[in-house]
Every structure is written in C-alpha cells, then in structure tokens.
Amino acid sequence: MTARLDNVAKSFGRTVALHPTTLDLGHGVIGLLGPNGAGKTTMLRILSSALPPSQGTVVVAGHEVTGTHAERTDARRRIGYLPQEVVFPRGMTTFGFLDYIAVLKEWTLTAARHAEVRRVLALVDLAERSTVKVKALSGGQRRRLAIAQALLGDPDLLILDEPTTGLDPEQRASLRGLLSGRPGTVLISTHQTEDVSALCDRVVVLDAGRIRFDGSVADLLATAVGRVHQGPSAASGAMQTWRTGTGLIRSVGGSPAAGSQAVEPTVEDAYLLLRSSAPEGATA
Numbered sequence: 028m029t030a031r032l033d034n035v036a037k038s039f040g041r042t043v044a045l046h047p048t049t050l051d052l053g054h055g056v057i058g059l060l061g062p063n064g065a066g067k068t069t070m071l072r073i074l075s076s077a078l079p080p081s082q083g084t085v086v087v088a089g090h091e092v093t094g095t096h097a098e099r100t101d102a103r104r105r106i107g108y109l110p111q112e113v114v115f116p117r118g119m120t121t122f123g124f125l126d127y128i129a130v131l132k133e134w135t136l137t138a139a140r141h142a143e144v145r146r147v148l149a150l151v152d153l154a155e156r157s158t159v160k161v162k163a164l165s166g167g168q169r170r171r172l173a174i175a176q177a178l179l180g181d182p183d184l185l186i187l188d189e190p191t192t193g194l195d196p197e198q199r200a201s202l203r204g205l206l207s208g209r210p211g212t213v214l215i216s217t218h219q220t221e222d223v224s225a226l227c228d229r230v231v232v233l234d235a236g237r238i239r240f241d242g243s244v245a246d247l248l249a250t251a252v253g254r255v256h257q258g259p260s261a262a263s264g265a266m267q268t269w270r271t272g273t274g275l276i277r278s279v280g281g282s283p284a285a286g287s288q289a290v291e292p293t294v295e296d297a298y299l300l301l302r303s304s305a306p307e308g309a310t311a
C-alpha cells in the first residue's frame with residue numbers, strides 16, 4: 028500500500044470540507060470523482076502535505092505526512108503533486124522552471140538534476156521547447172509543464188488535480204499512455220468520466236465531503252445496468268434525458284417508455300445515478 032488516510036477530516040471554519048475518512052491507496056490508477064465542492068481538492072492537498080488535516084493521520088510510502096517535520100520531508104520526496112492551478116514564476120524558461128522545482132525538492136547534484144529535468148521534459152513531449160520562456164508556451168503546453176514538475180523524481184504517489192483540463196485529445200491520450208504505464212499509485216481528480224473509464228482501475232466518488240462509492244470501474248458500471256434506456260420517448264421520472272444523433276431518446280434512470288431498450292451504461296450514467304440516489308450529507 029502506498030498511502031493511507033486514517034480518520035482524516037478537514038473543516039474551514041464552519042464548513043466541513045471532508046468528514047472523517049479512511050482510505051487505503053494501493054498501486055494503480057485511481058480516479059476521484061465528485062461534484063464541485065465535494066472535497067476532492069481538499070483530500071488531494073491533505074495527501075500531498077500541502078494542507079494539514081483538522082484530524083487524523085496520513086501516511087505515504089511508510090512516512091507520516093502528518094508527523095514530524097523530518098517525516099513530512101521524507102514523505103514529500105515520494106510524492107508528486109499537480110495542483111489545480113500552477114503559478115509559474117515570471118521570466119523563466121521551461122527548463123529553468125523545472126530545474127527550479129527540482130532544486131526546491133533538494134536535488135543538489137547538478138548533473139543528475141539536469142538529467143532528470145530532461146527526462147520529464149521528454150515524457151510530456153516538451154523537450155523541443157526547453158529553452159522557450161514559460162509565458163510563450165500555449166495553455167496546453169503550460170499544463171504539460173505543470174504535469175512534468177509532478178513527475179520529477181519518479182514519485183511513488185502521483186497526485187493530479189484535474190490533469191486533463193486544457194489538453195487537446197491527442198495530449199489527453201498521450202497523458203493516459205504515460206500514466207497507465209506507471210508502477211506506483213496515481214490518484215486523479217477529474218470531472219471527465221471518459222478519463223476514468225479509459226484509465227482507472229478503481230474509482231472513488233466523493234460527495235459533500237464523504238465517500239459515496241469506492242470500487243472498480245466495472246462495479247460502478249454494474250450499479251447502472253438496466254437503468255439506462257433508449258427509445259422513442261423519455262422514461263418517466265428519468266434524471267437525465269436527451270435526443271441522440273439517431274433520433275432516439277436516451278434516458279438515465281426512471282421507468283422506461285414502451286418500445287425502449289436497455290443500453291450499456293457509461294461511467295457518466297453510473298455516476299449520475301449514484302448522485303441522484305445520494306441524500307446531501309449521506310453517510311459513507
């Protein structure tokens with residue numbers, strides 16, 4: 028097991044962002060889904076050591092993130108973290124930015140550090156842009172540079188907060204290739220349910236600061252089997268309906284109309300159905 032949250036909770040004043048949560052993260056790619064304000068970023072920031080929890084312990088690669096300064100420093104060396112927004116220092120080149128982050132991560136040997144910077148630049152396909160100023164990069168290239176800084180040092184736990192935002196389809200596919208081949212743990216927060224179906228072994232759904240689902244993608248899909256229909260008219264009481272390109276109406280949930288057929292659900296369908304059955308603040 029790479030990481031564990033044990034009875035971790037976080038409040039900001041009177042807002043409970045995360046209720047007491049226990050979660051073990053083993054090897055593989057884990058998707059974290061949830062609506063705006065569910066507590067995803069809060070959970071990721073706590074795991075990355077960027078934010079102290081109000082209670083509970085966090086252990087990453089055998090080091091207690093919530094422990095002594097020395098333990099936290101050891102844990103940090105094993106963690107790569109892509110925040111939702113990365114602020115780039117002004118005037119730096121692509122290479123210079125990564126080198127600066129590597130220095131902050133206490134890589135003291137220059138030759139080894141530069142080799143590592145070149146390695147991660149190649150991984151995100153930015154080797155050719157290494158001498159370009161960050162401000163001259165496109166939005167997607169900047170996002171890839173932000174991903175590259177999280178990959179420095181080949182961390183055991185890679186935490187990515189909405190990594191595919193701003194990437195074009197080729198870049199998203201190439202990021203999937205990069206992440207699916209990793210040996211350690213990758214935890215990805217995303218609003219893109221296709222990323223979860225394409226990439227994740229496991230999916231955790233957070234809602235109102237509590238875990239609503241934790242299981243395989245197949246288990247999540249199984250919860251929606253027989254609950255998504257397509258037919259000439261909408262299912263009554265459906266939570267979502269829309270006319271597809273074929274002219275048929277696709278309904279998620281509800282009682283199917285005459286002449287409708289059950290269709291294979293997607294992760295998005297299963298997620299929507301799970302959300303619709305979730306009373307706000309329900310216990311995990």
Ligand SMILES: Nc1ncnc2c1ncn2[C@@H]1O[C@H](COP(=O)(O)OP(=O)(O)OP(=O)(O)O)[C@@H](O)[C@H]1O
Pocket residue numbers: 039042043044061062063064065066067068069070
């Ligand atoms: N620094 C903060 N100060 C006060 N409240 C905060 C802070 N950070 C988060 N919150 C609150 O905690 C709750 C969870 O926020 P969080 O950012 O973790 O959600 P999220 O699931 O990442 O949302 P999104 O999908 O919009 O990024 C929200 O109610 C939010 O307003």
